[in-house]
Amino acid sequence: MAGSVDAAREAFAGRHWDVAVQELVATDSRAPLDAPDVERLATSYWMLGRTAETIAALARTHDEYERAGDARAAARVGIWLAFYLLIRAQPAQCMGWAARSQRLLDELPGPTPEHALALTPGAFALEFRGDQAQAEELFRRALKIARPLGNPEVVSIAEVGLAFSLVRSGGFDEALGLLDEAIAIIGSGATGPIAAGLVYCHAIECCHLAFDLPRAREWTAALDAWRMAEGPLVEFSGKCDAHRAELFRLHGAWDDAVRAAHEAQEKFRAGDFSAGFSSFYEEAEVLRLRGRYDDADRAYSEALRCGWDPLPGLALLRLDQGRPAEAQSLLRRSTLRDDGAYRRQLLAATVEVELAAGDEDAATAAWEELSRLAEQHGTPWTRALEAAAAARIRLVAGRFAEALDAADRAWSLWSELGVPYEAARCLVLKARACLALSDAAPARLGLTLARDILAGLGARPALDGLPADGGATRPSGGPTTPPAPPPSDAPLSARELDVLQLVCAGLSNQGIASQLFLSERTVAHHVGSILAKLGVPSRTAAAAQAFRTGLVAPGQK
Numbered sequence: 001m002a003g004s005v006d007a008a009r010e011a012f013a014g015r016h017w018d019v020a021v022q023e024l025v026a027t028d029s030r031a032p033l034d035a036p037d038v039e040r041l042a043t044s045y046w047m048l049g050r051t052a053e054t055i056a057a058l059a060r061t062h063d064e065y066e067r068a069g070d071a072r073a074a075a076r077v078g079i080w081l082a083f084y085l086l087i088r089a090q091p092a093q094c095m096g097w098a099a100r101s102q103r104l105l106d107e108l109p110g111p112t113p114e115h116a117l118a119l120t121p122g123a124f125a126l127e128f129r130g131d132q133a134q135a136e137e138l139f140r141r142a143l144k145i146a147r148p149l150g151n152p153e154v155v156s157i158a159e160v161g162l163a164f165s166l167v168r169s170g171g172f173d174e175a176l177g178l179l180d181e182a183i184a185i186i187g188s189g190a191t192g193p194i195a196a197g198l199v200y201c202h203a204i205e206c207c208h209l210a211f212d213l214p215r216a217r218e219w220t221a222a223l224d225a226w227r228m229a230e231g232p233l234v235e236f237s238g239k240c241d242a243h244r245a246e247l248f249r250l251h252g253a254w255d256d257a258v259r260a261a262h263e264a265q266e267k268f269r270a271g272d273f274s275a276g277f278s279s280f281y282e283e284a285e286v287l288r289l290r291g292r293y294d295d296a297d298r299a300y301s302e303a304l305r306c307g308w309d310p311l312p313g314l315a316l317l318r319l320d321q322g323r324p325a326e327a328q329s330l331l332r333r334s335t336l337r338d339d340g341a342y343r344r345q346l347l348a349a350t351v352e353v354e355l356a357a358g359d360e361d362a363a364t365a366a367w368e369e370l371s372r373l374a375e376q377h378g379t380p381w382t383r384a385l386e387a388a389a390a391a392r393i394r395l396v397a398g399r400f401a402e403a404l405d406a407a408d409r410a411w412s413l414w415s416e417l418g419v420p421y422e423a424a425r426c427l428v429l430k431a432r433a434c435l436a437l438s439d440a441a442p443a444r445l446g447l448t449l450a451r452d453i454l455a456g457l458g459a460r461p462a463l464d465g466l467p468a469d470g471g472a473t474r475p476s477g478g479p480t481t482p483p484a485p486p487p488s489d490a491p492l493s494a495r496e497l498d499v500l501q502l503v504c505a506g507l508s509n510q511g512i513a514s515q516l517f518l519s520e521r522t523v524a525h526h527v528g529s530i531l532a533k534l535g536v537p538s539r540t541a542a543a544a545q546a547f548r549t550g551l552v553a554p555g556q557k
C-alpha cells in the first residue's frame with residue numbers, strides 16, 4: 001500500500017530520499033507521523049534541497065519531541081535547524097533557534113553531545129563574520145565536551161569548524177591534522193548524511209584556502225564517491241560539482257570544468273545554496289582564460305550576486321581588458337583583504353596587477369608578504385605562486401638571471417602539481433629572461449612548449465601575448481614538432497607516479513582522468529612519458545616493471 005511507514009523507513013535507510021518523502025507524506029496524510037519519522041522526512045527534504053519543506057519539517061520535529069518530553073532530542077533538532085538557517089544566510093533565525101535549543105539544554109544535566117553541538121552554529125556564524133578568535137574558542141570548547149563522550153558526529157563537525165578557523169588565521173599544521181581526523185571519521189560511516197556532507201564540503205574548502213591541492217584532489221574524489229552512494233541528492237551535490245570544476249580547471253580539463261560548473265549551477269537553482277558562488281566563479285575563470293571576456297563578466301556578476309567578491313578573477317579580467325587602474329582598485333578595496341586566508345589568494349594577482357599599473361613598490365610589498373607566507377606554510381602551491389611572483393618582480397627590475405631562476409622553480413612546481421596553464425606561463429617568464437640575457441635557444445624551446453600547452457587549452461589571450469621568439473613561432477599550418485622526450489633514465493614526476501599507480505590498478509585513460517581530475521589528453525601525455533622513461537612498449541609492461549622495481553607496491557590501489 002502506498003504510504004507505508006515501513007516502506008518509507010526502508011527507502012530512508014537506502015538513501016532513496018525522493019521515495020522516502022513520497023511514502024512519508026502519504027503516510028502522514030492518513031495519520032500524523034511520530035517525531036522520529038518526521039525527522040526522517042526533514043532529513044530527506046534537506047538532502048533533496050527543498051528549503052521551505054526542510055525548515056517546516058525540522059520545526060515540526062522539534063515541537064513533537066518537546067511535547068513528548070524529550071528535551072534533549074528537541075534541542076538536537078533545533079540545533080540542526082539553526083545550522084540549516086545559517087547555511088541559507090538567515091543568521092538571525094539561526095541564532096533564535098540556537099538560543100531556543102540552549103534553553104532546553106540548560107535544564108538538563110550535562111554534559112551531553114548536544115551541549116557540544118549547541119556551541120557550533122554560533123561558532124560558524126562568528127567564523128563567517130571574520131571573528132576567528134571567538135569562533136576558535138567555541139569550537140575548542142565543543143571538542144573538549146564531545147571527545148570524552150565519544151560522539152563521532154559532533155567531534156567531526158567541531159574539528160572541521162576549528163580547522164576552518166585555524167586556516168583563516170594561519171594555523172595550517174594543526175588545521176590539516178584536524179581535517180584528516182574529521183575525514184577519517186566521516187569515511188568510517190560513523191555519522192549521518194547531513195554531518196558527512198557538512199564535513200566534506202568544509203574540509204575541501206579548507207584545503208583550497210590552505211593551498212593544499214593534493215588534499216583537495218583526494219577529498220573531492222572522496223566527496224564524489226560519497227555523493228554517488230547517497231542517492232539522488234541535491235544538497236552538498238552542487239558544492240561537490242563546484243569543487244570538481246575547480247580541480248578540472250587547475251589541471252587543464254577546461255571543457256570538463258565548465259560542464260561541472262553548469263551541473264553545480266543546476267543544483268544551486270534546485271536548492272543547494274552552497275554551490276552558488278564557486279560554480280559561477282569557476283565558469284568565469286575558464287571564460288576569462290579563453291578570452292570570452294563579456295561572458296566571463298556576466299559569470300563573475302552572477303558569483304557576486306551570491307554574496308562574495310569574485311576576486312582575484314574579476315581583477316585579472318579587468319587587467320586583460322586593458323583596465324589596470326580598475327583592476328588595481330578592485331584588489332586594493334576588496335573586503336577579502338581583511339580575511340587572512342582569502343588575502344593569500346589575492347597576493348599573486350596583486351603582483352601582476354600592480355606591475356601592470358606601474359606601481360613596483362606595491363607589487364614588491366605583495367610579493368614580500370607572499371614570500372613570508374610561503375616560508376610559514378610552504379605547500380607546493382604557495383611556493384609556486386611565490387616563485388612566479390618573484391620572477392615577475394625581477395624581470396621588471398632588470399635582474400634577469402634571478403628572474404630565470406625563480407621562473408624555473410615556479411615551472412617545476414606547477415608541473416609537479418599538474419597545473420598546465422600556470423606551468424606554461426612560467427615557461428614564458430623563463431623565455432623572457434633568456435631573451436633579455438641574449439640566450440635565444442632555450443627561449444625558443446620554452447616558447448614552443450608553452451605555445452603547445454596554451455593552444456591545447458584554448459588559452460587565446462595568453463597565446464596572443466607571447467613574446468617574439470627569434471624563430472620559434474611556427475608558420476600557419478606548419479607541422480607541429482613536439483619537444484624532445486626526456487632521457488629514459490629521468491625520474492618519474494609525482495603526477496606520473498599517480499598515473500602509473502592507476503595504470504597498475506587497470507584503469508583506462510578515461511578512468512584515470514576522472515580519478516585525478518585531468519583531461520584524457522593529459523593522461524595520454526603522462527602515459528607516453530612514463531613508457532619512455534621506463535623504456536617499455538606497453539602499459540602492461542610498465543605495470544610489470546613498476547611492481548618489479550617497487551615503484552608501485554603489489555595490491556596498491
